[in-house]
Amino acid sequence: MHKLPTINFTNKRNLKPGSTSWLATSIEATRSLEEYGCFIAEFDKVTPELNDAVFKGLQDLFDLPIEVKVQNKSAKPLYGYVGQIPFIPLYESMGFDYSNTPDGVKSFVDVMWPNENEAFSATVLAYNRLAAELEEMVTRMVFETYGVEKYLDAHRKMVTYLCRGMKYRAPEKNETNMGFVPHTDKDFITVLHQNGVNGLEVKARDGQWFTVELKPSSYIVMSGDGAMAWSNERLYSPFHRVTMNGNENRYSIAQFSFLEGIIETPKEFVDEEHPLLFKPFDHLKYLEFYSRPENRTLESALKAYSPEKNETNMGFVPHTDKDFITVLHQNGVNGLEVKARDGQWFTVELKPSSYIVMSGDGAMAWSNERLYSPFHRVTMNGNENRYSIAQFSFLEGIIETPKEFVDEEHPLLFKPFDHLKYLEFYSRPENRTLESALKAYCGV
Numbered sequence: 001m002h003k004l005p006t007i008n009f010t011n012k013r014n015l016k017p018g019s020t021s022w023l024a025t026s027i028e029a030t031r032s033l034e035e036y037g038c039f040i041a042e043f044d045k046v047t048p049e050l051n052d053a054v055f056k057g058l059q060d061l062f063d064l065p066i067e068v069k070v071q072n073k074s075a076k077p078l079y080g081y082v083g084q085i086p087f088i089p090l091y092e093s094m095g096f097d098y099s100n101t102p103d104g105v106k107s108f109v110d111v112m113w114p115n116e117n118e119a120f121s122a123t124v125l126a127y128n129r130l131a132a133e134l135e136e137m138v139t140r141m142v143f144e145t146y147g148v149e150k151y152l153d154a155h156r157k158m159v160t161y162l163c164r165g166m167k168y169r170a171p172e173k174n175e176t177n178m179g180f181v182p183h184t185d186k187d188f189i190t191v192l193h194q195n196g197v198n199g200l201e202v203k204a205r206d207g208q209w210f211t212v213e214l215k216p217s218s219y220i221v222m223s224g225d226g227a228m229a230w231s232n233e234r235l236y237s238p239f240h241r242v243t244m245n246g247n248e249n250r251y252s253i254a255q256f257s258f259l260e261g262i263i264e265t266p267k268e269f270v271d272e273e274h275p276l277l278f279k280p281f282d283h284l285k286y287l288e289f290y291s292r293p294e295n296r297t298l299e300s301a302l303k304a305y306s307p308e309k310n311e312t313n314m315g316f317v318p319h320t321d322k323d324f325i326t327v328l329h330q331n332g333v334n335g336l337e338v339k340a341r342d343g344q345w346f347t348v349e350l351k352p353s354s355y356i357v358m359s360g361d362g363a364m365a366w367s368n369e370r371l372y373s374p375f376h377r378v379t380m381n382g383n384e385n386r387y388s389i390a391q392f393s394f395l396e397g398i399i400e401t402p403k404e405f406v407d408e409e410h411p412l413l414f415k416p417f418d419h420l421k422y423l424e425f426y427s428r429p430e431n432r433t434l435e436s437a438l439k440a441y442c443g444v
């Protein structure tokens with residue numbers, strides 16, 4: 001079972017650059033960001049009083065009327081109010097940039113409280129400055145550990161912070177407990193803090209999800225896609241999500257570092273064994289790319305992003321067919337990729353006289369999962385257009401697993417269901433990003 005390392009950022013001696021314990025802490029922090037993409041920091045610069053004020057402030061903020069909260073907007077993509085989304089009903093959040101500066105805080109608070117809220121402004125500014133100190137310390141440790149500290153000044157000049165306050169209300173009876181969908185952070189380094197209520201889950205490199213349990217004095221430090229690209233994939237940008245158990249609301253506050261400028265991998269990370277994986281790219285343009293709906297479900301937005309073209313080579317997103325049996329045929333241009341049962345994607349190369357025959361969700365349910373309905377996608381390489389024609393078989397009626405597929409070792413997996421009603425279920429936007437629409441619809 002995985003457990004995040006806890007690293008001590010409270011001992012003043014540990015935090016004196018150049019000291020032996022600073023070096024030891026630097027290595028520990030960097031290795032944790034490599035292995036898990038995050039660690040727990042014990043950090044005592046935020047006093048218990050300030051800590052309480054932060055969460056009291058967040059509660060007041062989210063208690064504002066919805067008409068006020070939706071006024072939280074930004075010219076930058078993904079920086080404003082998020083909430084009232086049917087498939088993540090527990091989640092609400094607000095964000096603002098330049099969050100460790102008086103002007104940044106003021107421009108946010110002026111919109112939320114036109115008659116001022118000085119206490120909130122002072123609290124959030126004080127908190128964000130301390131969170132930025134922690135981020136600066138960790139970033140410096142990472143640059144030093146990799147021997148690339150000569151790039152640190154240039155990096156620091158480009159860093160700006162986005163602060164996001166988040167509320168996850170406790171689920172009601174019969175409601176999803178999903179607080180937020182799996183995602184990677186798109187920034188460089190995130191510093192995340194929560195009220196006493198746990199819920200964060202992180203996906204380890206081996207694919208296992210594990211829960212992160214935090215004390216009130218604990219912070220999560222996490223590397224995002226920016227740091228992963230910069231380090232040529234030495235640092236890891238982990239998938240993480242929020243699952244709400246229990247009856248208490250969870251409040252959290254994150255400060256994300258974004259570069260106003262280009263993320264470029266230092267040549268020190270590149271050699272024969274480690275070829276360059278990412279071209280230099282504008283960090284905020286990457287965020288803009290990710291913010292488009294068609295890019296939100298990519299497995300790795302970072303890999304799909306091409307800074308020159310500013311256009312993805314993704315022909316179609318990963319999906320399973322919803323029918324029974326598909327017959328697919330294409331012009332001479334390849335592009336179909338299939339995900340094997342072991343999770344590996346591979347390309348299908350076809351002669352002009354070839355056809356793909358594929359089983360869909362209908363066949364998988366009918367056969368009690370003997371037949372497989374594979375994820376597949378289209379990736380466009382080269383300069384030619386691809387045309388294809390598919391014929392899908394659908395049942396006008398009920399799909400029911402014959403009893404011959406069911407025994408003690410193979411319990412029934414899917415209830416009988418109307419095939420076209422399943423298609424209707426899948427067509428709703430909130431069901432398009434489910435890992436298995438089939439299991440959600442008619443799984444036993």
Ligand SMILES: [Fe+2]
Nearest residue numbers: 183184185240
């Ligand atoms: Fe996140």
